[in-house]
Amino acid sequence: MARAGPGRAGSARRGLGERRLPTWEISDSDAEGPAGAETPARGRDPAEERRPAAEALRRLRPGQAVRRLAVLVDPAVLEDAGADTLMEALHALGCEPRAEPQRPARSLRWSRESPDPCPRGVPPEVWAEDEPHVLLLLEPEEFVRGVLQLTQVRGPTCPVPWVTPESPARPHLAVIGLDAYLWSQKPSTQETQQPEHPAVTRAEVAVGWPEVEEALVRLQLWANVDVLLVASWQELSQHVCAFTKALAQRPFKQARESGAFPFCTSGRWAAGEQVARDGTGLRRAWWRQVKQFNRVSPAVADAIVSAFPSPRLLQQAYMACGTEQERLGLLADLPVKTGKGVPPRRVGPDLSRRVCLFLTTTDPDLLLDLGS
Structure with a gap:
């Protein structure tokens, strides 16, 4: 009998523990709905929704994007x-140079690997x-x-080589090396005295920098068509x-500029005066706007803002004036x-006229400052 007590107590404790588990299960199931019904999808965390976009934007950064660029080099090069x-x-830059036949020969071409997934808001032609x-x-x-072909045949119908x-x-x-080549083709004094020269040599000699610029x-x-004139392979590589x-x-810049008004910052103030929702900061912004007029000191701006905050x-004060002269000299x-x-000083008629025109004129081409 003495042993039965602890056994009953242990079974009672186990029974109490067993009753607690169904209690929690019933509570959860009651919140979920009847058995067999699908659990409604909970609202996604905004941070989780922004994480793929942030990861895609990270892949767009130049340091990452240059690794997905391949420079296809013709074997003739x-x-x-x-x-x-x-x-x-190219290897030092981090991109992948590959030797593949190209058309036309002796040319380089660029190929881009699209990221997976592609960032939203980026035009498809970027990828x-x-x-x-x-x-x-x-x-x-x-x-x-x-x-020679371009300079001898006149008119835009000339076929471009x-x-x-x-x-x-x-x-x-x-x-590469056009300047050195043109200098090497210049005839010497003895050669200019000899009239017997091949026609091809005379044609090459006739080409100088004026013809090249034309x-x-x-x-x-x-x-x-753009033409790059370099002196060495080192300059061409650069x-x-x-x-x-x-x-x-380019993809990173286009993704950053694809949004409306990309110059506006989100959650922070880039420059100027910050204005709160309750209007705090408006007076300071108005003061800075008056200060932007030419030849306006902080004391003059204080005088105007103190009279009209x-x-x-x-x-409204301009609308209450009866004549144009009264408005200009307010x-x-x-x-x-x-x-x-x-x-003692006063604001003066010149600045009074400029501020009045600034707030009342409808002519966008009106010159406010006659002394500028």
């Missing part, structure tokens, strides 16, 4: 001894697999022949890396506080 400088610079830009590398001799109308990509031309203008106006960085930054009150006689020993 790699045959040049200076191409190693270009490939090393195109192939960027609409092609950089075509030209030898100086080939570029000089194209310059290196540009095919069916190509959707926008071409960019790059020429051809650059024609390429820009007729075909919207340009390609800078262009690659710009392509990597808001622009609305000043507009603020002229307002006293301005000055220091000890300084003669």
Whole structure:
């Protein structure tokens, strides 16, 4: 009997514990509804909803986006001894240079890998697999022949070399060592005295910087083609890396500018005077607005704001005036506080006229300050 007591007590405690569990289960089930019914979806946490957008925006940042850019280099470019400088610079930048045949030959093309998922608000064309830009590398001799064709044939109907109308990509031309090539083609004194020269040599000699500049203008106006003239592969590598960085930054800039009024900040004040919902700060903002007029000191702004604490009150005073002259001179006689020993001042008719015109005119081209 002595042993039965603890057993009953233990079973009673166990029974009490067993009754507590159904109590909690019943409470939860009552809140959820009848058995078999689906549990209604709870409201999602705003932080959880913003987390995918923040992660997508993080992937758009230039440091991350440049890793999804691939520079496709034609194998003919790699045959040049200076191409190693270009490939090393691209590897150092963090993008992926790949050797793939390109059309036209000796060209570079950019390809972008789209993120998954794509950020909202970014135009779909930003995530195109192939960027609409092609950089075509030209030898100086080939570029000089194209310059001759552009400068000898007049009119916009002249076919532009290196540009095919069916190509959707926008071409960019790059020429390495054109200046040194033109200097090397200049005839010496003895050669100019010899009349027997091949026609090709005379044609190449006829091309100088004036003809090159004319051809650059024609390429820009007729075909919207930019030409990059560099002296070395090192300079070309710097340009390609800078262009690659710009392509990597473009999605981030477009995502940031896609929202309405992107210059407005959310939850913080960027510049100027902060105005609360209850109107605190309006007087200071009105003071700063008056201070923006030319030749207005803080003391003069204090005099105007003290007499009329808001622009609305000043507009009502203008409406109460009977004549135009009265409105223009409403603020002229307002006293301005000055220091000890300084003669008393007033706002004056010039500033009074400018403030009146600022608040009453409907002409957007009206010049307020006659002394500017």
